[in-house]
Amino acid sequence: MFKNDLTGLLKIEYPIIQAPMAGGITTSKLVAEVSNSGGLGMIGAGYMTPSQLREQIKEIKQLTSNPFGVNLFVPNEFKMTEHEIKSANQFLTPIRQQLNLHQKEHFEMPSFNHIFETFMEQIKVVMEENIAICSFTFGIPSKEVMAELKQSNMILIGTATTVREAVENEKAGMDMVVVQGSEAGGHRGSFIDDNQESLVGLMSLIPQVVDTISIPVVAAGGIMDGRGLKASICLGAKGVQMGTAFLTCVESGAHQVHKEAILHANEDQTILTRSFSGKWARGIKNKFILEMQNHEIQLPDFPVQNTLTQDIRKTSAAQNNQDFMSLWSGQSPRLAKKQTVEILIKNMIAEANSIEAK
Amino acid sequence: MFKNDLTGLLKIEYPIIQAPMAGGITTSKLVAEVSNSGGLGMIGAGYMTPSQLREQIKEIKQLTSNPFGVNLFVPNEFKMTEHEIKSANQFLTPIRQQLNLHQKEHFEMPSFNHIFETFMEQIKVVMEENIAICSFTFGIPSKEVMAELKQSNMILIGTATTVREAVENEKAGMDMVVVQGSEAGGHRGSFIDDNQESLVGLMSLIPQVVDTISIPVVAAGGIMDGRGLKASICLGAKGVQMGTAFLTCVESGAHQVHKEAILHANEDQTILTRSFSGKWARGIKNKFILEMQNHEIQLPDFPVQNTLTQDIRKTSAAQNNQDFMSLWSGQSPRLAKKQTVEILIKNMIAEANSIEAK
Numbered sequence: 001m002f003k004n005d006l007t008g009l010l011k012i013e014y015p016i017i018q019a020p021m022a023g024g025i026t027t028s029k030l031v032a033e034v035s036n037s038g039g040l041g042m043i044g045a046g047y048m049t050p051s052q053l054r055e056q057i058k059e060i061k062q063l064t065s066n067p068f069g070v071n072l073f074v075p076n077e078f079k080m081t082e083h084e085i086k087s088a089n090q091f092l093t094p095i096r097q098q099l100n101l102h103q104k105e106h107f108e109m110p111s112f113n114h115i116f117e118t119f120m121e122q123i124k125v126v127m128e129e130n131i132a133i134c135s136f137t138f139g140i141p142s143k144e145v146m147a148e149l150k151q152s153n154m155i156l157i158g159t160a161t162t163v164r165e166a167v168e169n170e171k172a173g174m175d176m177v178v179v180q181g182s183e184a185g186g187h188r189g190s191f192i193d194d195n196q197e198s199l200v201g202l203m204s205l206i207p208q209v210v211d212t213i214s215i216p217v218v219a220a221g222g223i224m225d226g227r228g229l230k231a232s233i234c235l236g237a238k239g240v241q242m243g244t245a246f247l248t249c250v251e252s253g254a255h256q257v258h259k260e261a262i263l264h265a266n267e268d269q270t271i272l273t274r275s276f277s278g279k280w281a282r283g284i285k286n287k288f289i290l291e292m293q294n295h296e297i298q299l300p301d302f303p304v305q306n307t308l309t310q311d312i313r314k315t316s317a318a319q320n321n322q323d324f325m326s327l328w329s330g331q332s333p334r335l336a337k338k339q340t341v342e343i344l345i346k347n348m349i350a351e352a353n354s355i356e357a358k
Numbered sequence: 359m360f361k362n363d364l365t366g367l368l369k370i371e372y373p374i375i376q377a378p379m380a381g382g383i384t385t386s387k388l389v390a391e392v393s394n395s396g397g398l399g400m401i402g403a404g405y406m407t408p409s410q411l412r413e414q415i416k417e418i419k420q421l422t423s424n425p426f427g428v429n430l431f432v433p434n435e436f437k438m439t440e441h442e443i444k445s446a447n448q449f450l451t452p453i454r455q456q457l458n459l460h461q462k463e464h465f466e467m468p469s470f471n472h473i474f475e476t477f478m479e480q481i482k483v484v485m486e487e488n489i490a491i492c493s494f495t496f497g498i499p500s501k502e503v504m505a506e507l508k509q510s511n512m513i514l515i516g517t518a519t520t521v522r523e524a525v526e527n528e529k530a531g532m533d534m535v536v537v538q539g540s541e542a543g544g545h546r547g548s549f550i551d552d553n554q555e556s557l558v559g560l561m562s563l564i565p566q567v568v569d570t571i572s573i574p575v576v577a578a579g580g581i582m583d584g585r586g587l588k589a590s591i592c593l594g595a596k597g598v599q600m601g602t603a604f605l606t607c608v609e610s611g612a613h614q615v616h617k618e619a620i621l622h623a624n625e626d627q628t629i630l631t632r633s634f635s636g637k638w639a640r641g642i643k644n645k646f647i648l649e650m651q652n653h654e655i656q657l658p659d660f661p662v663q664n665t666l667t668q669d670i671r672k673t674s675a676a677q678n679n680q681d682f683m684s685l686w687s688g689q690s691p692r693l694a695k696k697q698t699v700e701i702l703i704k705n706m707i708a709e710a711n712s713i714e715a716k
Contacts, residue, residue, distance in 0.1 A: 163625055164624075181559055181561060182557070183558070193626050199540070200626065200689050201539055201559030201560055203577075203690075204625055205689075207585050208693060212692075219561075221561060227592055231592040232589070233715045234588040234592055266521065268555040269555075331561075331562035334570075335566060
């Protein structure tokens with residue numbers, strides 16, 4: 001059941017991709033277990049150094065002989081001025097006080113050149129390690145990079161939040177595209193359309209994308225079980241990518257406080273914020289989001305704001321204090337369960353198969 | 359196919375409800391044709407006088423012997439001060455200039471008492487005319503009204519945008535509930551949760567609602583064809599309610615300019631605004647929405663703002679000028695077609711039946 005061109009291209013049993021959640025959530029155990037259970041495990045490598053990435057790839061190869069993939073952040077140009085950084089940092093003063101954190105004035109800001117070089121090294125690692133599948137968020141790599149990757153026969157997956165972004169991914173040579181509905185947790189993958197325009201629900205987004213492009217479409221956003229899988233396929237997708245559903249699994253590396261926050265949240269408690277990183281992202285409403293809400297439009301771009309808030313997020317997590325952590329979640333937290341990856345995938349397929357829909 | 363407790367309760371052939379779009383869109387021809395084609399036609403009676411409502415009911419009875427329904431707006435308390443009205447009206451000055459409209463200073467503002475009396479008279483008409491199905495938007499009628507309606511054996515349908523609102527509808531005795539996803543066009547039906555919180559996509563909203571309540575759930579928002587119908591049923595809904603898909607039908611009374619705007623729009627061109635009426639609603643972005651965007655948070659509540667903009671909307675429509683009309687649309691305008699109701703429903707059922715989803 002559920003065999004199609006997507007499962008064929010990815011050489012997997014079920015059309016279920018584990019979303020590449022960056023920041024330590026996609027442990028080797030999580031990735032390997034997803035691939036061992038018939039889905040596609042993905043390393044969220046966005047924030048990794050090339051050597052960390054290589055190490056994790058080697059570790060996962062010890063745990064599974066099935067295909068798994070790597071997701072990379074495509075570097076975006078960004079502006080920053082001393083003044084902007086200073087004034088954005090001032091908004092964080094009351095928050096550092098609440099955490100008993102030293103006020104911070106100096107930050108090692110990443111340069112675009114450095115980020116771009118890291119990205120190129122990550123690509124090199126992925127190729128050297130013969131990774132079969134690579135996906136991209138926040139944009140599309142340059143023609144040169146795409147050509148090099150295509151030559152190595154890697155399956156390439158793009159991310160889109162609108163029809164226009166899906167078309168650009170197809171034009172650039174992606175083999176398939178993840179369409180991210182407004183329901184999705186974590187960072188918005190939009191790279192052409194701005195926040196408001198790119199917030200299209202999956203019920204609308206999937207059919208409009210599949211009517212326009214020819215490559216397989218993967219649905220992402222709020223999908224947690226067999227109902228979401230089957231519905232996505234009815235709408236024309238060939239598979240699903242799930243983040244929140246895997247985040248609360250026992251194998252995930254998400255902070256316990258983050259898992260618990262999702263397991264106790266309702267569908268109306270998530271909100272979009274750019275206060276954590278400078279990019280819009282969906283997470284469970286907490287003190288940090290509410291206290292920063294009036295300033296969020298003026299904050300610097302990703303990754304500048306992300307660097308400014310790093311000590312806050314880390315300290316809050318170390319204190320098991322959910323108030324100032326980024327509690328990324330999609331809009332279906334009521335459907336989240338604490339379970340193993342194996343059970344999640346098994347039940348999901350059984351449920352999808354049992355739906356009659358007549 | 360698609361026979362279930364919803365089609366049983368409503369005594370219809372297919373689980374397809376035509377959304378009750380107020381303001382002249384739901385012509386007698388449209389409503390009757392939907393019911394004649396096996397769906398449920400609905401009169402959008404929100405802005406009608408009791409006698410207009412009675413007249414339309416009588417007209418539709420001539421055109422169909424199948425069941426059809428009436429939708430009413432539950433009156434909400436609202437505040438207004440002279441100062442608020444004056445300052446909100448000032449924002450409209452440049453817009454009236456562009457339309458060569460006389461500046462307006464005096465408005466006949468509705469009182470809550472008058473609105474409430476009208477609502478009670480509408481209820482009386484619905485009961486006297488033996489309407490089989492009545493749905494409600496913007497809230498739940500009082501216990502007394504609900505008890506009276508229940509005694510008459512009318513099927514009652516509530517509207518919800520969150521799980522909490524769905525639970526309240528079930529508690530109040532509704533026979534079924536329409537869950538309105540963030541994809542939906544026109545006014546948000548939320549009555550407990552505010553705008554941001556109640557913007558939940560259908561992929562998330564449907565399963566979380568059906569897991570919580572026992573009455574049948576109808577999915578609304580971005581559904582345009584057999585794919586949306588089948589997907590909604592996979593997610594646990596018993597039927598769908600469609601607005602935009604019926605709005606562009608030849609039988610609908612929507613302004614030609616409105617129909618054409620939808621037929622030429624993309625999925626990323628709709629936006630939420632409260633500038634037209636004082637309530638959040640989704641429509642195609644136009645000059646009015648953009649020019650009012652910076653003021654929209656300060657504007658008075660529904661129906662005060664609606665009264666203030668009435669001359670503008672009417673004049674813009676009379677001039678066939680889409681710039682200042684409310685071009686309500688859901689997030690799937692690429693799927694809209696100019697077709698008859700009969701063809702829409704026929705193709706929809708055929709498509710839904712043909713989807714294998716394996």
